[in-house]
Amino acid sequence: MTAPATAADAYPGYLDCLADADEYAAIDVALGLLDAGLPAERVLLDLVAPAQAEVGERWARNEWSVAQEHAATHISERVVAAVAAHARPQPTGGRVVVACMDGEWHALPPRLVAEVLRLRGWQVTFLGASVPAAHLVSYLRRHDAHAVALACALPVRLPHAHRMIEACRRSDVPVVVGGRGFGADGRWARRLGAAWAPDAPSAAELIADERALHRVPPAQLAHLADDEYASLVRRRGDLIDSALADLRERVPATRAYTAAQLDSTVSDLGHIVDFLAAALYVDDASLFTNFVGWLVGILTSRGVPAAAVDLSLRHFAGVLRDFPRVVHALAQGRAALLAADGRTAA
Incomplete structure:
Protein backbone atom coordinates (compact mmCIF):
# COMPACT_ATOMS: atom_id res chain seq x y z
CA MET A 1 0.00 0.00 0.00
CA THR A 2 1.28 3.49 -0.91
CA ALA A 3 1.82 5.79 2.05
CA PRO A 4 -0.40 8.93 2.12
CA ALA A 5 1.28 11.89 0.41
CA THR A 6 -1.02 14.65 1.70
CA ALA A 7 -2.26 15.63 5.14
CA ALA A 8 -5.86 15.12 3.99
CA ASP A 9 -5.07 11.55 2.94
CA ALA A 10 -3.28 10.83 6.21
CA TYR A 11 -5.84 12.49 8.47
CA PRO A 12 -8.27 9.56 9.02
CA GLY A 13 -5.47 7.15 9.86
CA TYR A 14 -3.82 9.69 12.13
CA LEU A 15 -7.08 10.15 14.05
CA ASP A 16 -7.27 6.39 14.45
CA CYS A 17 -3.78 6.45 15.97
CA LEU A 18 -4.93 9.05 18.50
CA ALA A 19 -8.06 7.04 19.28
CA ASP A 20 -5.96 3.91 19.84
CA ALA A 21 -3.36 5.85 21.86
CA ASP A 22 -0.72 4.55 19.46
CA GLU A 23 2.08 7.09 19.79
CA TYR A 24 4.57 5.34 17.53
CA ALA A 25 2.10 4.88 14.70
CA ALA A 26 1.07 8.55 14.92
CA ILE A 27 4.71 9.63 14.69
CA ASP A 28 5.20 7.31 11.71
CA VAL A 29 2.27 8.95 9.91
CA ALA A 30 3.75 12.43 10.39
CA LEU A 31 7.28 11.43 9.46
CA GLY A 32 5.95 9.55 6.44
CA LEU A 33 4.43 12.78 5.16
CA LEU A 34 7.76 14.56 5.64
CA ASP A 35 9.55 11.80 3.73
CA ALA A 36 6.98 12.17 0.95
CA GLY A 37 7.98 15.81 0.58
CA LEU A 38 5.26 17.62 2.53
CA PRO A 39 6.77 20.67 4.31
CA ALA A 40 6.98 20.39 8.09
CA GLU A 41 4.78 23.47 8.52
CA ARG A 42 1.97 21.84 6.56
CA VAL A 43 2.25 18.64 8.61
CA LEU A 44 1.80 20.67 11.79
CA LEU A 45 -1.01 22.88 10.53
CA ASP A 46 -2.91 20.50 8.24
CA LEU A 47 -2.59 17.27 10.23
CA VAL A 48 -1.77 17.83 13.91
CA ALA A 49 -3.81 21.02 14.46
CA PRO A 50 -7.15 19.88 12.98
CA ALA A 51 -6.81 16.45 14.59
CA GLN A 52 -6.33 18.08 17.98
CA ALA A 53 -9.40 20.24 17.38
CA GLU A 54 -11.37 17.07 16.69
CA VAL A 55 -10.05 15.57 19.93
CA GLY A 56 -11.55 18.51 21.81
CA GLU A 57 -14.86 18.12 19.98
CA ARG A 58 -15.06 14.42 20.85
CA TRP A 59 -14.56 15.27 24.51
CA ALA A 60 -17.22 17.99 24.30
CA ARG A 61 -19.69 15.55 22.73
CA ASN A 62 -18.96 13.12 25.60
CA GLU A 63 -17.61 10.57 23.11
CA TRP A 64 -14.19 10.58 24.77
CA SER A 65 -13.29 10.69 28.43
CA VAL A 66 -10.87 13.17 29.95
CA ALA A 67 -8.30 10.36 30.06
CA GLN A 68 -8.68 9.70 26.32
CA GLU A 69 -8.36 13.41 25.55
CA HIS A 70 -5.22 13.68 27.68
CA ALA A 71 -3.67 10.63 26.02
CA ALA A 72 -4.36 12.00 22.54
CA THR A 73 -2.98 15.42 23.47
CA HIS A 74 0.21 13.84 24.80
CA ILE A 75 0.64 11.93 21.55
CA SER A 76 0.12 15.11 19.53
CA GLU A 77 2.83 16.79 21.60
CA ARG A 78 5.17 13.89 20.85
CA VAL A 79 4.37 14.16 17.15
CA VAL A 80 5.17 17.88 17.17
CA ALA A 81 8.49 17.13 18.86
CA ALA A 82 9.30 14.46 16.26
CA VAL A 83 8.47 16.78 13.36
CA ALA A 84 10.58 19.55 14.91
CA ALA A 85 13.53 17.19 15.42
CA HIS A 86 13.26 15.98 11.82
CA ALA A 87 13.19 19.51 10.38
CA ARG A 88 16.04 21.01 12.47
CA PRO A 89 15.90 24.55 10.98
CA GLN A 90 18.78 26.93 11.58
CA PRO A 91 17.83 30.26 13.22
CA THR A 92 18.45 33.38 11.18
CA GLY A 93 16.30 35.89 13.07
CA GLY A 94 16.02 37.24 16.59
CA ARG A 95 14.54 35.65 19.68
CA VAL A 96 10.79 35.25 20.04
CA VAL A 97 9.35 34.07 23.35
CA VAL A 98 6.11 32.05 23.20
CA ALA A 99 4.04 31.34 26.30
CA CYS A 100 0.57 30.67 27.65
CA MET A 101 -1.18 33.24 29.80
CA ASP A 102 -1.04 32.76 33.53
CA GLY A 103 -3.69 30.14 34.38
CA GLU A 104 -3.91 28.89 30.78
CA TRP A 105 -3.09 25.18 30.42
CA HIS A 106 -3.83 24.54 26.73
CA ALA A 107 -0.20 24.46 25.62
CA LEU A 108 -0.39 22.57 22.32
CA PRO A 109 -1.72 25.44 20.10
CA PRO A 110 1.05 27.86 21.16
CA ARG A 111 3.57 25.03 20.77
CA LEU A 112 2.48 24.77 17.13
CA VAL A 113 2.95 28.53 16.78
CA ALA A 114 6.42 28.22 18.31
CA GLU A 115 7.42 25.50 15.83
CA VAL A 116 6.10 27.44 12.83
CA LEU A 117 8.13 30.46 13.96
CA ARG A 118 11.17 28.22 14.36
CA LEU A 119 10.67 26.79 10.87
CA ARG A 120 10.61 30.34 9.54
CA GLY A 121 13.99 31.13 11.02
CA TRP A 122 13.28 32.69 14.40
CA GLN A 123 15.17 31.68 17.52
CA VAL A 124 12.25 30.55 19.65
CA THR A 125 11.96 30.02 23.39
CA PHE A 126 8.78 28.16 24.32
CA LEU A 127 7.89 28.62 27.99
CA GLY A 128 4.82 26.37 27.98
CA ALA A 129 1.62 26.49 29.99
CA SER A 130 0.54 28.99 32.68
CA VAL A 131 3.51 31.34 32.93
CA PRO A 132 3.15 33.87 35.79
CA ALA A 133 3.45 37.44 34.53
CA ALA A 134 6.29 38.32 36.93
CA HIS A 135 8.32 35.32 35.80
CA LEU A 136 7.75 36.11 32.13
CA VAL A 137 8.83 39.73 32.60
CA SER A 138 11.92 38.60 34.49
CA TYR A 139 12.79 36.28 31.61
CA LEU A 140 12.26 39.02 29.03
CA ARG A 141 14.57 41.36 30.94
CA ARG A 142 17.27 38.70 30.99
CA HIS A 143 17.02 37.91 27.28
CA ASP A 144 16.85 40.35 24.41
CA ALA A 145 13.56 39.34 22.77
CA HIS A 146 12.33 40.67 19.44
CA ALA A 147 8.75 39.90 20.47
CA VAL A 148 6.62 37.80 22.78
CA ALA A 149 3.66 35.72 21.58
CA LEU A 150 1.00 34.98 24.19
CA ALA A 151 -1.77 32.39 23.86
CA CYS A 152 -5.19 32.32 25.49
CA ALA A 153 -7.70 29.57 24.71
CA LEU A 154 -10.44 30.62 27.14
CA PRO A 155 -12.03 34.11 27.27
CA VAL A 156 -12.37 33.72 31.02
CA ARG A 157 -8.64 34.48 31.23
CA LEU A 158 -8.93 37.87 29.49
CA PRO A 159 -8.54 40.01 32.65
CA HIS A 160 -5.32 38.13 33.44
CA ALA A 161 -4.28 38.42 29.79
CA HIS A 162 -4.60 42.19 29.92
CA ARG A 163 -2.35 42.44 32.97
CA MET A 164 0.20 40.17 31.29
CA ILE A 165 0.13 42.18 28.05
CA GLU A 166 0.70 45.41 29.96
CA ALA A 167 3.56 43.87 31.95
CA CYS A 168 5.32 42.82 28.73
CA ARG A 169 4.73 46.22 27.16
CA ARG A 170 6.31 47.94 30.15
CA SER A 171 9.38 45.82 29.43
CA ASP A 172 9.47 47.37 25.92
CA VAL A 173 8.85 44.03 24.22
CA PRO A 174 6.18 43.99 21.46
CA VAL A 175 3.32 41.57 22.13
CA VAL A 176 1.35 39.39 19.71
CA VAL A 177 -1.62 37.45 21.05
CA GLY A 178 -3.66 34.59 19.66
CA GLY A 179 -6.05 31.81 20.55
CA ARG A 180 -9.80 31.36 20.79
CA GLY A 181 -9.85 33.27 24.05
CA PHE A 182 -9.55 36.54 22.13
CA GLY A 183 -12.58 35.81 19.95
CA ALA A 184 -12.78 34.28 16.50
CA ASP A 185 -12.14 37.69 14.94
CA GLY A 186 -9.75 39.01 17.60
CA ARG A 187 -12.26 41.57 18.88
CA TRP A 188 -11.24 41.17 22.51
CA ALA A 189 -7.55 41.49 21.68
CA ARG A 190 -8.31 44.87 20.11
CA ARG A 191 -10.35 45.85 23.17
CA LEU A 192 -7.27 45.10 25.30
CA GLY A 193 -4.99 47.03 22.93
CA ALA A 194 -3.01 44.04 21.66
CA ALA A 195 -1.88 42.93 18.21
CA TRP A 196 -3.78 39.76 17.28
CA ALA A 197 -2.97 36.92 14.90
CA PRO A 198 -5.65 34.37 13.93
CA ASP A 199 -3.20 31.55 13.24
CA ALA A 200 0.47 30.56 13.26
CA PRO A 201 1.33 31.83 9.75
CA SER A 202 -0.33 35.17 10.52
CA ALA A 203 1.64 35.41 13.77
CA ALA A 204 4.87 34.77 11.88
CA GLU A 205 4.03 37.46 9.31
CA LEU A 206 3.10 39.96 12.00
CA ILE A 207 6.27 39.35 13.99
CA ALA A 208 8.33 39.83 10.84
CA ASP A 209 6.62 43.18 10.12
CA GLU A 210 8.35 45.66 12.43
CA ARG A 211 5.92 48.51 11.74
CA ALA A 212 2.77 46.42 12.19
CA LEU A 213 4.18 44.90 15.37
CA HIS A 214 4.43 48.31 16.99
CA ARG A 215 1.24 49.78 15.48
CA VAL A 216 -1.19 48.88 18.26
CA PRO A 217 -4.21 50.97 19.28
CA PRO A 218 -4.75 51.78 22.99
CA ALA A 219 -6.94 49.60 25.17
CA GLN A 220 -10.64 50.49 25.29
CA LEU A 221 -11.63 49.82 28.88
CA ALA A 222 -13.24 53.05 30.10
CA HIS A 223 -16.35 51.04 31.03
Whole structure:
Protein backbone atom coordinates (compact mmCIF):
# COMPACT_ATOMS: atom_id res chain seq x y z
CA MET A 1 0.00 0.00 0.00
CA THR A 2 1.28 3.49 -0.91
CA ALA A 3 1.82 5.79 2.05
CA PRO A 4 -0.40 8.93 2.12
CA ALA A 5 1.28 11.89 0.41
CA THR A 6 -1.02 14.65 1.70
CA ALA A 7 -2.26 15.63 5.14
CA ALA A 8 -5.86 15.12 3.99
CA ASP A 9 -5.07 11.55 2.94
CA ALA A 10 -3.28 10.83 6.21
CA TYR A 11 -5.84 12.49 8.47
CA PRO A 12 -8.27 9.56 9.02
CA GLY A 13 -5.47 7.15 9.86
CA TYR A 14 -3.82 9.69 12.13
CA LEU A 15 -7.08 10.15 14.05
CA ASP A 16 -7.27 6.39 14.45
CA CYS A 17 -3.78 6.45 15.97
CA LEU A 18 -4.93 9.05 18.50
CA ALA A 19 -8.06 7.04 19.28
CA ASP A 20 -5.96 3.91 19.84
CA ALA A 21 -3.36 5.85 21.86
CA ASP A 22 -0.72 4.55 19.46
CA GLU A 23 2.08 7.09 19.79
CA TYR A 24 4.57 5.34 17.53
CA ALA A 25 2.10 4.88 14.70
CA ALA A 26 1.07 8.55 14.92
CA ILE A 27 4.71 9.63 14.69
CA ASP A 28 5.20 7.31 11.71
CA VAL A 29 2.27 8.95 9.91
CA ALA A 30 3.75 12.43 10.39
CA LEU A 31 7.28 11.43 9.46
CA GLY A 32 5.95 9.55 6.44
CA LEU A 33 4.43 12.78 5.16
CA LEU A 34 7.76 14.56 5.64
CA ASP A 35 9.55 11.80 3.73
CA ALA A 36 6.98 12.17 0.95
CA GLY A 37 7.98 15.81 0.58
CA LEU A 38 5.26 17.62 2.53
CA PRO A 39 6.77 20.67 4.31
CA ALA A 40 6.98 20.39 8.09
CA GLU A 41 4.78 23.47 8.52
CA ARG A 42 1.97 21.84 6.56
CA VAL A 43 2.25 18.64 8.61
CA LEU A 44 1.80 20.67 11.79
CA LEU A 45 -1.01 22.88 10.53
CA ASP A 46 -2.91 20.50 8.24
CA LEU A 47 -2.59 17.27 10.23
CA VAL A 48 -1.77 17.83 13.91
CA ALA A 49 -3.81 21.02 14.46
CA PRO A 50 -7.15 19.88 12.98
CA ALA A 51 -6.81 16.45 14.59
CA GLN A 52 -6.33 18.08 17.98
CA ALA A 53 -9.40 20.24 17.38
CA GLU A 54 -11.37 17.07 16.69
CA VAL A 55 -10.05 15.57 19.93
CA GLY A 56 -11.55 18.51 21.81
CA GLU A 57 -14.86 18.12 19.98
CA ARG A 58 -15.06 14.42 20.85
CA TRP A 59 -14.56 15.27 24.51
CA ALA A 60 -17.22 17.99 24.30
CA ARG A 61 -19.69 15.55 22.73
CA ASN A 62 -18.96 13.12 25.60
CA GLU A 63 -17.61 10.57 23.11
CA TRP A 64 -14.19 10.58 24.77
CA SER A 65 -13.29 10.69 28.43
CA VAL A 66 -10.87 13.17 29.95
CA ALA A 67 -8.30 10.36 30.06
CA GLN A 68 -8.68 9.70 26.32
CA GLU A 69 -8.36 13.41 25.55
CA HIS A 70 -5.22 13.68 27.68
CA ALA A 71 -3.67 10.63 26.02
CA ALA A 72 -4.36 12.00 22.54
CA THR A 73 -2.98 15.42 23.47
CA HIS A 74 0.21 13.84 24.80
CA ILE A 75 0.64 11.93 21.55
CA SER A 76 0.12 15.11 19.53
CA GLU A 77 2.83 16.79 21.60
CA ARG A 78 5.17 13.89 20.85
CA VAL A 79 4.37 14.16 17.15
CA VAL A 80 5.17 17.88 17.17
CA ALA A 81 8.49 17.13 18.86
CA ALA A 82 9.30 14.46 16.26
CA VAL A 83 8.47 16.78 13.36
CA ALA A 84 10.58 19.55 14.91
CA ALA A 85 13.53 17.19 15.42
CA HIS A 86 13.26 15.98 11.82
CA ALA A 87 13.19 19.51 10.38
CA ARG A 88 16.04 21.01 12.47
CA PRO A 89 15.90 24.55 10.98
CA GLN A 90 18.78 26.93 11.58
CA PRO A 91 17.83 30.26 13.22
CA THR A 92 18.45 33.38 11.18
CA GLY A 93 16.30 35.89 13.07
CA GLY A 94 16.02 37.24 16.59
CA ARG A 95 14.54 35.65 19.68
CA VAL A 96 10.79 35.25 20.04
CA VAL A 97 9.35 34.07 23.35
CA VAL A 98 6.11 32.05 23.20
CA ALA A 99 4.04 31.34 26.30
CA CYS A 100 0.57 30.67 27.65
CA MET A 101 -1.18 33.24 29.80
CA ASP A 102 -1.04 32.76 33.53
CA GLY A 103 -3.69 30.14 34.38
CA GLU A 104 -3.91 28.89 30.78
CA TRP A 105 -3.09 25.18 30.42
CA HIS A 106 -3.83 24.54 26.73
CA ALA A 107 -0.20 24.46 25.62
CA LEU A 108 -0.39 22.57 22.32
CA PRO A 109 -1.72 25.44 20.10
CA PRO A 110 1.05 27.86 21.16
CA ARG A 111 3.57 25.03 20.77
CA LEU A 112 2.48 24.77 17.13
CA VAL A 113 2.95 28.53 16.78
CA ALA A 114 6.42 28.22 18.31
CA GLU A 115 7.42 25.50 15.83
CA VAL A 116 6.10 27.44 12.83
CA LEU A 117 8.13 30.46 13.96
CA ARG A 118 11.17 28.22 14.36
CA LEU A 119 10.67 26.79 10.87
CA ARG A 120 10.61 30.34 9.54
CA GLY A 121 13.99 31.13 11.02
CA TRP A 122 13.28 32.69 14.40
CA GLN A 123 15.17 31.68 17.52
CA VAL A 124 12.25 30.55 19.65
CA THR A 125 11.96 30.02 23.39
CA PHE A 126 8.78 28.16 24.32
CA LEU A 127 7.89 28.62 27.99
CA GLY A 128 4.82 26.37 27.98
CA ALA A 129 1.62 26.49 29.99
CA SER A 130 0.54 28.99 32.68
CA VAL A 131 3.51 31.34 32.93
CA PRO A 132 3.15 33.87 35.79
CA ALA A 133 3.45 37.44 34.53
CA ALA A 134 6.29 38.32 36.93
CA HIS A 135 8.32 35.32 35.80
CA LEU A 136 7.75 36.11 32.13
CA VAL A 137 8.83 39.73 32.60
CA SER A 138 11.92 38.60 34.49
CA TYR A 139 12.79 36.28 31.61
CA LEU A 140 12.26 39.02 29.03
CA ARG A 141 14.57 41.36 30.94
CA ARG A 142 17.27 38.70 30.99
CA HIS A 143 17.02 37.91 27.28
CA ASP A 144 16.85 40.35 24.41
CA ALA A 145 13.56 39.34 22.77
CA HIS A 146 12.33 40.67 19.44
CA ALA A 147 8.75 39.90 20.47
CA VAL A 148 6.62 37.80 22.78
CA ALA A 149 3.66 35.72 21.58
CA LEU A 150 1.00 34.98 24.19
CA ALA A 151 -1.77 32.39 23.86
CA CYS A 152 -5.19 32.32 25.49
CA ALA A 153 -7.70 29.57 24.71
CA LEU A 154 -10.44 30.62 27.14
CA PRO A 155 -12.03 34.11 27.27
CA VAL A 156 -12.37 33.72 31.02
CA ARG A 157 -8.64 34.48 31.23
CA LEU A 158 -8.93 37.87 29.49
CA PRO A 159 -8.54 40.01 32.65
CA HIS A 160 -5.32 38.13 33.44
CA ALA A 161 -4.28 38.42 29.79
CA HIS A 162 -4.60 42.19 29.92
CA ARG A 163 -2.35 42.44 32.97
CA MET A 164 0.20 40.17 31.29
CA ILE A 165 0.13 42.18 28.05
CA GLU A 166 0.70 45.41 29.96
CA ALA A 167 3.56 43.87 31.95
CA CYS A 168 5.32 42.82 28.73
CA ARG A 169 4.73 46.22 27.16
CA ARG A 170 6.31 47.94 30.15
CA SER A 171 9.38 45.82 29.43
CA ASP A 172 9.47 47.37 25.92
CA VAL A 173 8.85 44.03 24.22
CA PRO A 174 6.18 43.99 21.46
CA VAL A 175 3.32 41.57 22.13
CA VAL A 176 1.35 39.39 19.71
CA VAL A 177 -1.62 37.45 21.05
CA GLY A 178 -3.66 34.59 19.66
CA GLY A 179 -6.05 31.81 20.55
CA ARG A 180 -9.80 31.36 20.79
CA GLY A 181 -9.85 33.27 24.05
CA PHE A 182 -9.55 36.54 22.13
CA GLY A 183 -12.58 35.81 19.95
CA ALA A 184 -12.78 34.28 16.50
CA ASP A 185 -12.14 37.69 14.94
CA GLY A 186 -9.75 39.01 17.60
CA ARG A 187 -12.26 41.57 18.88
CA TRP A 188 -11.24 41.17 22.51
CA ALA A 189 -7.55 41.49 21.68
CA ARG A 190 -8.31 44.87 20.11
CA ARG A 191 -10.35 45.85 23.17
CA LEU A 192 -7.27 45.10 25.30
CA GLY A 193 -4.99 47.03 22.93
CA ALA A 194 -3.01 44.04 21.66
CA ALA A 195 -1.88 42.93 18.21
CA TRP A 196 -3.78 39.76 17.28
CA ALA A 197 -2.97 36.92 14.90
CA PRO A 198 -5.65 34.37 13.93
CA ASP A 199 -3.20 31.55 13.24
CA ALA A 200 0.47 30.56 13.26
CA PRO A 201 1.33 31.83 9.75
CA SER A 202 -0.33 35.17 10.52
CA ALA A 203 1.64 35.41 13.77
CA ALA A 204 4.87 34.77 11.88
CA GLU A 205 4.03 37.46 9.31
CA LEU A 206 3.10 39.96 12.00
CA ILE A 207 6.27 39.35 13.99
CA ALA A 208 8.33 39.83 10.84
CA ASP A 209 6.62 43.18 10.12
CA GLU A 210 8.35 45.66 12.43
CA ARG A 211 5.92 48.51 11.74
CA ALA A 212 2.77 46.42 12.19
CA LEU A 213 4.18 44.90 15.37
CA HIS A 214 4.43 48.31 16.99
CA ARG A 215 1.24 49.78 15.48
CA VAL A 216 -1.19 48.88 18.26
CA PRO A 217 -4.21 50.97 19.28
CA PRO A 218 -4.75 51.78 22.99
CA ALA A 219 -6.94 49.60 25.17
CA GLN A 220 -10.64 50.49 25.29
CA LEU A 221 -11.63 49.82 28.88
CA ALA A 222 -13.24 53.05 30.10
CA HIS A 223 -16.35 51.04 31.03
CA LEU A 224 -14.49 49.48 33.96
CA ALA A 225 -15.00 52.76 35.83
CA ASP A 226 -18.52 51.61 36.78
CA ASP A 227 -16.94 49.06 39.17
CA GLU A 228 -19.32 46.25 38.14
CA TYR A 229 -16.44 43.94 37.23
CA ALA A 230 -14.54 44.50 40.47
CA SER A 231 -17.70 44.10 42.57
CA LEU A 232 -18.61 40.84 40.84
CA VAL A 233 -15.14 39.42 41.42
CA ARG A 234 -15.26 40.35 45.11
CA ARG A 235 -18.61 38.57 45.53
CA ARG A 236 -17.64 35.43 43.62
CA GLY A 237 -17.64 33.04 46.59
CA ASP A 238 -20.92 34.32 48.01
CA LEU A 239 -22.57 34.15 44.59
CA ILE A 240 -21.60 30.51 44.12
CA ASP A 241 -22.81 29.61 47.62
CA SER A 242 -26.16 31.34 47.14
CA ALA A 243 -26.71 29.77 43.70
CA LEU A 244 -25.96 26.31 45.09
CA ALA A 245 -28.42 26.87 47.96
CA ASP A 246 -31.03 28.01 45.44
CA LEU A 247 -30.53 24.88 43.33
CA ARG A 248 -30.93 22.67 46.39
CA GLU A 249 -34.15 24.44 47.24
CA ARG A 250 -35.64 24.30 43.74
CA VAL A 251 -34.25 20.91 42.65
CA PRO A 252 -34.47 18.52 45.63
CA ALA A 253 -32.54 15.82 43.74
CA THR A 254 -29.39 17.91 44.08
CA ARG A 255 -29.43 17.33 47.84
CA ALA A 256 -28.50 13.71 47.22
CA TYR A 257 -25.52 14.55 44.98
CA THR A 258 -22.33 12.61 45.51
CA ALA A 259 -19.18 14.51 46.40
CA ALA A 260 -18.08 14.33 42.76
CA GLN A 261 -21.41 15.65 41.49
CA LEU A 262 -21.35 18.45 44.05
CA ASP A 263 -17.81 19.45 43.05
CA SER A 264 -18.84 19.48 39.41
CA THR A 265 -21.87 21.68 40.14
CA VAL A 266 -19.80 24.15 42.17
CA SER A 267 -17.26 24.24 39.34
CA ASP A 268 -19.97 24.97 36.76
CA LEU A 269 -21.41 27.77 38.91
CA GLY A 270 -17.93 29.20 39.24
CA HIS A 271 -17.50 29.12 35.47
CA ILE A 272 -20.75 31.03 35.03
CA VAL A 273 -19.57 33.79 37.37
CA ASP A 274 -16.09 33.89 35.85
CA PHE A 275 -17.31 34.13 32.24
CA LEU A 276 -19.80 36.76 33.29
CA ALA A 277 -16.92 38.72 34.82
CA ALA A 278 -14.86 38.36 31.64
CA ALA A 279 -17.80 39.67 29.59
CA LEU A 280 -17.96 42.69 31.89
CA TYR A 281 -14.22 43.27 31.56
CA VAL A 282 -14.38 43.60 27.77
CA ASP A 283 -17.95 44.97 27.79
CA ASP A 284 -19.29 42.38 25.37
CA ALA A 285 -22.30 40.27 26.33
CA SER A 286 -21.66 37.93 23.39
CA LEU A 287 -18.71 36.49 25.31
CA PHE A 288 -21.11 35.28 27.99
CA THR A 289 -23.76 34.20 25.49
CA ASN A 290 -21.25 32.04 23.62
CA PHE A 291 -20.15 30.46 26.87
CA VAL A 292 -23.73 29.65 27.89
CA GLY A 293 -24.30 27.89 24.56
CA TRP A 294 -21.10 25.89 25.03
CA LEU A 295 -21.93 25.00 28.64
CA VAL A 296 -25.44 23.83 27.77
CA GLY A 297 -24.04 21.65 25.00
CA ILE A 298 -21.52 20.08 27.38
CA LEU A 299 -24.04 19.48 30.17
CA THR A 300 -26.85 18.12 27.98
CA SER A 301 -24.42 15.64 26.43
CA ARG A 302 -23.85 14.44 30.00
CA GLY A 303 -27.54 14.24 30.91
CA VAL A 304 -27.92 17.60 32.68
CA PRO A 305 -30.96 19.54 31.35
CA ALA A 306 -30.66 23.11 30.08
CA ALA A 307 -33.31 24.11 32.64
CA ALA A 308 -30.73 23.64 35.42
CA VAL A 309 -28.49 26.28 33.85
CA ASP A 310 -31.46 28.60 33.38
CA LEU A 311 -32.31 28.34 37.08
CA SER A 312 -28.84 29.57 37.98
CA LEU A 313 -28.93 32.41 35.44
CA ARG A 314 -32.27 33.55 36.86
CA HIS A 315 -30.86 33.40 40.38
CA PHE A 316 -27.84 35.50 39.48
CA ALA A 317 -30.06 38.02 37.67
CA GLY A 318 -32.13 38.46 40.82
CA VAL A 319 -29.19 38.74 43.20
CA LEU A 320 -27.32 41.15 40.87
CA ARG A 321 -30.30 43.21 39.74
CA ASP A 322 -28.53 46.48 40.65
CA PHE A 323 -25.76 45.81 38.10
CA PRO A 324 -27.06 46.96 34.66
CA ARG A 325 -24.34 45.38 32.52
CA VAL A 326 -24.58 42.11 34.46
CA VAL A 327 -28.37 42.02 34.03
CA HIS A 328 -28.00 42.68 30.29
CA ALA A 329 -25.45 39.88 29.83
CA LEU A 330 -27.55 37.43 31.84
CA ALA A 331 -30.65 38.32 29.82
CA GLN A 332 -28.76 37.73 26.59
CA GLY A 333 -27.49 34.41 27.91
CA ARG A 334 -30.94 33.29 28.97
CA ALA A 335 -32.44 34.27 25.62
CA ALA A 336 -29.87 32.19 23.75
CA LEU A 337 -30.34 29.24 26.12
CA LEU A 338 -34.13 29.28 25.92
CA ALA A 339 -34.15 29.70 22.14
CA ALA A 340 -31.92 26.67 21.78
CA ASP A 341 -34.18 24.76 24.19
CA GLY A 342 -37.37 25.79 22.37
CA ARG A 343 -38.78 27.82 25.26
CA THR A 344 -39.49 31.48 26.00
CA ALA A 345 -38.31 33.50 28.96
CA ALA A 346 -40.54 33.49 32.03
